[in-house]
Amino acid sequence: MPAWLVFVVIGTVSGVAAGLFGVGGGLIVVPALIYWAGFPQHMATGTSLAVLLPPIGLAAALEYYRNGNVDVTAAIVIAITMFLGAWLGARIASHVSGAHLRLLFGIFVCCLGIYLVYGAYERLR
Template sequence: MVSILLFLVIGLSAGVLSGLFGIGGGVLIVPALLLLARMPPVLATGTSLAALLLPVGALGAWQYYKNGNVNMTASLCIALGLAVGAYFGARYAQGMSPLALRRAFAVFLGLVAVKMWWG
């Protein structure tokens, strides 16, 4: 029961942040699954991707679209890149050790944070 409640809270938090900032999977869900649910990195990433397949894009984007805040050409091009990139990224991640994957992810988040702070 605690796991289900934890996963619901993670999903709700990611949904709110996704609606506000367009983030969720890599910035909130994966770290939460790593730290709170104690999942290995590959399982956390796969679980996050599976959870994000439909609900985030469908309902969140609809609210932005209704108000004229979606560039459809950019969205479709990014979606194509995401599909191809996710496939190759997932293939590469399968061969990485959990420690290397966790450290690479931490470096990525740190670089994004620095860029956001001073950019």
């Protein structure tokens, strides 16, 4: 499969996931770039961050806003602090090997998954 088609599939899947669940960059794009496109960990992370620049999420955010589902104050505060946090995280990541970074990412995703499944299970009981 040509690289551009792999990127189209990654973009489409992550776009749908972003619109449905508010996820896409770290949970979909990074692993997809590593396993489907053969990117090294650092390249996948950097590319995912470049993808997440404002125009990408704008359409979904506007639709949620139109339906009264965006807290603008929270979004601004989180965006500013996320900007600073992303800079700090990138500085740290540049000093960590790709294998260690991938391991930490996997642990993070597993812990998040367990937390979400447990919370959903508790609400269903």
